[in-house]
Amino acid sequence: MKNDQARFFGAAAAETYDDLCTGDISATIAFLEDRACGGPALELAIGTGRIALPLAERGVRVDGVDISPAMVDRLRAKPGGDRIDVTIGDFAEVPVEGLYRLIFVVFNTLFNLGSQNDQVRCFENVARHLTEDGVFVVEAFVPTFLCRLRDDQYVNAESIEADEVRLDVLRHDAATQRLYESHVSLSNSGVRLFPVVQRYAWPSELDLMARIAGLSLKERWGGWSREPFNSASAAHVSVYGR
Numbered sequence: 001m002k003n004d005q006a007r008f009f010g011a012a013a014a015e016t017y018d019d020l021c022t023g024d025i026s027a028t029i030a031f032l033e034d035r036a037c038g039g040p041a042l043e044l045a046i047g048t049g050r051i052a053l054p055l056a057e058r059g060v061r062v063d064g065v066d067i068s069p070a071m072v073d074r075l076r077a078k079p080g081g082d083r084i085d086v087t088i089g090d091f092a093e094v095p096v097e098g099l100y101r102l103i104f105v106v107f108n109t110l111f112n113l114g115s116q117n118d119q120v121r122c123f124e125n126v127a128r129h130l131t132e133d134g135v136f137v138v139e140a141f142v143p144t145f146l147c148r149l150r151d152d153q154y155v156n157a158e159s160i161e162a163d164e165v166r167l168d169v170l171r172h173d174a175a176t177q178r179l180y181e182s183h184v185s186l187s188n189s190g191v192r193l194f195p196v197v198q199r200y201a202w203p204s205e206l207d208l209m210a211r212i213a214g215l216s217l218k219e220r221w222g223g224w225s226r227e228p229f230n231s232a233s234a235a236h237v238s239v240y241g242r
């Protein structure tokens with residue numbers, strides 16, 4: 001699974017990643033800056049620096065971990081990218097030295113760790129790298145959409161343009177809690193697949209992982225603007241600490 005992730009986020013994905021992720025991140029940055037309390041901060045799965053770079057611009061020292069050299073090359077090519085200390089490795093291991101006031105993993109990426117064991121290991125290793133008052137912030141989806149799947153799968157037309165059609169296809173394996181998904185681009189130049197495999201967990205399972213690691217839930221929000229978390233929430237922002 002780990003090697004698959006490096007392959008999934010290879011050169012082709014790195015090339016298009018920032019063009020596809022264009023949402024407003026101002027609330028995310030404000031939330032993380034507040035929780036960093038001056039830093040230092042560590043982003044697990046830092047990717048192209050979509051979040052880390054604007055956070056660093058606010059004066060917070062941000063280090064990162066990522067398994068994909070292609071994604072990190074993109075980060076390096078951006079203004080300020082050469083000032084971020086990135087370790088190439090598996091974020092389940094948190095392969096860095098030192099302590100952080102904030103460690104964070106956003107955009108559902110905790111679920112890129114393909115097993116419960118790796119996710120628990122991640123919580124345990126995060127706990128080892130938090131300062132006494134440090135926090136671990138996780139942003140992830142709530143898998144409420146599963147009950148709307150038919151035959152444990154879906155196909156969704158994400159965009160239909162004259163020169164390109166983009167489909168999102170997904171299969172669910174209930175036994176392993178895995179989602180096998182691919183964004184498929186169809187155009188006259190050919191078919192391109194952008195696959196991703198995720199092992200999802202309900203918020204309550206993440207809370208148990210935190211407890212195993214000696215952490216507990218301090219706050220849970222329905223989004224970065226501190227929307228209330230309730231049964232209608234499609235995502236959560238959870239803050240764990242000692």
Ligand SMILES: C[S@@+](CC[C@H](N)C(=O)[O-])C[C@H]1O[C@@H](n2cnc3c(N)ncnc32)[C@H](O)[C@@H]1O
Nearest residue numbers: 005009045047050066067068071090091107112
């Ligand atoms: C969806 S991108 C998120 C990047 C960035 N955090 C953001 O929000 O834009 C997922 C990133 O996770 C990285 N990744 C996936 N599995 C990993 C693992 N086991 N260890 C380190 N990085 C991993 C990929 O290389 C990719 O850069």
